[in-house]
Amino acid sequence: MSAESELLEKIRELSMPVRIMHICGTHERTISRYGLRDVLPEEIEVLSGPGCPVCVTPEEEIDRAIALAESGIIITSFGDMMRVPGSNGSLMDARSRGCDVRMVYSIDDAFAIANKEPESKVVFFAIGFETTAPTNAAAILRNPPENFSLLLSHKLTIPAVAELIKEIEVDAFIAPGHVCTIIGVHPFQQFAEQGFPIVAAGFEAVDVLLSIVMILEQMNGSGKYSAENAYPRAVRDEGNVRAQEMMYQVFEVTDSQWRGLGTINGSGLKMKPEFAKYDAAVIYEDLLNEKMRDYSYEKSASSLCRCAEILKGKEKPDNCPLFAKKCTPSTPVGSCMVSQEGMCYNWYRYRGAD
Ligand code: SF4
Structure with a gap:
């Protein structure tokens, strides 16, 4: 019997009506790709939360990147991000209007453009969760070229989960494996103590099934819940301490707007003042204030x-x-x-x- 079949058998043994939310786009991909929802007992519902970095980037932050592109600044971005609509089109649309928007695979590619074109101003649109923030912080600590800056739209997972549990009906969480490699499992313990079993999972079907088994074992147990780790080959309970240090050496916590969730206190990162010369929000503050006056969010808010x-x-x-x-x-x-x-x-x- 395969490992997946054994885990499914265990799930059937332990099954109960439960709503489990994952908070990771890669988990959604695994769950969808392997059709896991279809093989789980009907009473086990697996919900998708705000774990896709591109999905949670709000229109306004995309509009700010477009405003910079329309002002002659080179905007560099991951490919997916270029296609996400702001309130008036995407970065890709801006490129088709003649703006200089370039797809990159990493912040290093954006560095290379800045080095190669010293007369140009180059901005890297820095999105994503705790997973990508340390890489961008490390890049800033390497003294980027003077014509390079970051437009920050990083999000922090823990404040978003804290906000979610106030308004949604959910019983347990699968914690995001990639984020947990950086922040560890400990920060999720607070949710277990509030009554939500939570298990960090990897990205194979067997990993997700194991996390569901571990959640059900907790729910069938003494009623005392904890944050557990079903992905020990990549996640340490304390996470990657060096990456956390770098992240908070360069960035500090700020309130942040999420698509669909609104503004969540303490859920984003902004550049520390000592790195302001690499902060596009500071460098181009006047330009952004001027350009963003033209944007309206009423139209998109009424979209279907x-x-x-x-x-x-x-x-x-x-x-x-x-x-x-x-x-x-x-x-x-x-x-x-x-x-x-x-x-x-x-x-x-x-x-x-x-
Ligand atoms: Fe999904 Fe509908 Fe929004 Fe398209 S328009 S992304 S189908 S919710």
Whole structure:
């Protein structure tokens, strides 16, 4: 019997009505790709939370990147991010209008552009969770070229989960393996103590199934919950302390806006004042203030896109009236349809349009 079959048998033994939320786009990909929802007992519901970095980047932060691009600054970004709509189109749309928007695979590629074109101003659109923030912090500590800066849109996982549990019906969490490699498992213990079993998981089907077994074992146990680690080959309980140190050497915690979740206290990162010369928000403050006056968020707020509900696990993609009609991976209307980590993308790719 395969490891997956053994774990499924165990899940069936322990099964109970439970709503488990994961907070990781890569977990959604694994769950969708291997059809795990279809093989779990019906009473076990697995919800997708706000774990896709591209999906949670709000329109306003994309608009700021576009505003810089429209002002003659080279914007460098990961490919997925270029396709996510702001309030008036995406970075890709800005490129088709003649703006200099370039896809990069890492911050080092953006460095290389800045070094190669010293007369140009180059901005790297820095998105993502605790997973990517230390890499960007390390780059800043390497003394980037003077014509290089970061437009920061990093998000922190723990404050988002703290906010989510106030408003959604969920019983347990699968903690994001990549984020846990950096911050460890300890920061999630507070949620276990509030009554939510939580288990860090890796990214193979067997890892996700094991995390569900461990959650069910806790729920079938004494009623005392804890944050556990089902991914010890990559995650240490205390995380990667050096990466955490670098992150907080360069960045400090600030309030941050999330697509679908609104502004969450202490859920983002901003550049520390001593690194202000690499902070696009500071360098281009006047320009951004001027340009952003033209943007309106009323139109997008009334859009039919249901990403806000989907990112909180309150809605399924095929309940969106635009799903697989106006909104497809090649014509994404909302952020959840863009990336391989997005719930709508995965629903479309692995469950189809029906
Ligand atoms: Fe938004 Fe498209 Fe998903 Fe609908 S299908 S919620 S429009 S991303």
